Amino acid sequence: MINRVTLIVLDSVGIGALPDADEYGDVNSNTLGNIIKKIGSLNIPNLRKLGIGNINGVDYLESASDPIGAFGKSLEKSKGKDTTTGHWEIGGIILEEPFPTYPNGFPKSIMDKFEEMIGRKTIGNKPASGTEIIKELGNEHVRTGYPIVYTSADSVFQIAAHEDIIPLSELYGMCEKARGFLQGENGVGRVIARPFVGKGGEYVRTSHRHDYSLKPIHETFLDIIKESGMEVKAVGKIVDIYSGAGITESVHTESNMDGVNKTLEYMQEDFRGLIFTNLVDFDMKYGHRNNVAGYANALEEFDKRLPEIFDNMSDKEVLIITADHGCDPTTDSTDHSREYIPILVYGENIKPTNIGVRDSFSDIGATVLELLNLKSMRNGNSFYDIIRTK
Incomplete structure (x- = not known):
């Protein structure tokens, strides 16, 4: 039985252009891949152990011969490529129309x-x-x-x-x-x-x-977890993205490393439910500023903290690492990019295996709910059956 899931969003760490990226001007975007090509190498041994280099299409990073986690990637069903769209889709909301944009300023x-x-x-x-x-x-x-x-x-x-x-x-x-x-x-x-x-x-x-x-337009996985009597503890801008809906406790952060520290503090508490963390520096400080070296360094910094996260997991806890969109710092654009997101899952009861290419970010939220033995939401297909050890 799983008591708790820790879900960490590496904000903007996309892993390759989606099939419809040409509609967004992002056909050559690949946040992680282009960073590696630009700087020559990236020292992220713990993410590699989890299987990030084993994901279909991630041929720019050496794969692990014996990964310790389940791994895969996901398409985005919603229209758009912004933070709210990506996080809402993780939570079970599929947007048929993108949020309005104003390329010439506001009327x-x-x-x-x-x-x-x-x-x-x-x-x-x-x-x-x-x-x-x-x-x-x-x-x-x-x-x-x-x-x-x-x-x-x-x-x-x-x-x-x-x-x-x-x-x-x-x-x-x-x-x-x-x-x-x-x-x-x-x-x-x-x-x-x-x-x-x-x-x-x-x-x-x-x-x-x-x-x-905006307030979420319908129920998300956070609402379902909260209504079950479990805790939903949000780290970073998660509480803002969901406008507080479905969250029982939240804390803002000053940096990626502060976000990891606060995630670890929540992990050391005894409760059932979800820890949901957004690490925004990748996007805000490096992606939007086309700072390739800074982005690479931030990835390596996060990777160094993963052993602490592993050490603070109980045998009834599952860790999921993912993203919400891309923001390729190597392109001329300083905006988000329409990309696949990685999905890495680790825990005592998780089978290291390839979950393939998921149809929607909502599969993550659906899996979280099944891990916690809760009812399903309107969108998303759980991949728990693929990753469970028994």
Whole structure:
């Protein structure tokens, strides 16, 4: 009997372009593969032991002769390639239509309404890199007090503000107002607070980012686990992505390693249910900034922590490592990429085997529910029968 699952999302660690990647401009994207090709090698022995190099199509990484985990990859059924879409699909929500995006900035009707609600003018209103736009407009923001509004290729309404000019509480309030009216046809996946500090020319974003997602459109695996009386403990931005639905306890993080530390703290507690962790640095700090060396180093840092995670697992616990989309730092684009995600499963009662290519990220959530002996959800096919030892 399995008492607990620890599910870790390596945010944006895709492993190769999906068959429909050409529709998204991502035909040559391969986050993990292109990083390895660019730098020559990657020291991730523990992920290799789990079987990441044994996954179908991962021919750019040496396979393990005797992997200790089950391994495979998954297609994405939902339309889109953003964080909310990927996580929601893991949880059992398939989106037939992608969240709206604004490649030319937000229409005047949205900006007029937002400015009226917050009582200030805004600047920006265009797709941009978060680090670049505060370089470009940071001084004007400090001088005028006008918040910087920007978007990206993803479905996001982002508000950047200097913490000394617009206090965090006021910035968060602005985001809540934006989230309140950005619904329906203008229902962006996330409204994001992007606070920064520093002086002219040397602005840096802080760890006080906060995401305001739409409420999940129907029940997810988190709701089912919570309603069964088990715990759902969220690490990192998971609580934001699901807008708190189905979560019993949460903690935000300052970095990948802080996320691992907080995951380990939860693992040392005695409870039944799910630990659900998102490690966002891969995406936020390295993928979107096309920082290949930083991304590679972050992968190696995580790999070094895996023995601690293994050591803190009970014989009734299962570890699943996956991703939510790609964000290939080697391409010209700084946006997410439409890619397969890896699935690695490890535990005392897990058979090392190839689970093949799954039809949907929802197969992960469905498997978590079956591992915990709970009812199934509306989407997803469990692969527990393939990986169970008996």
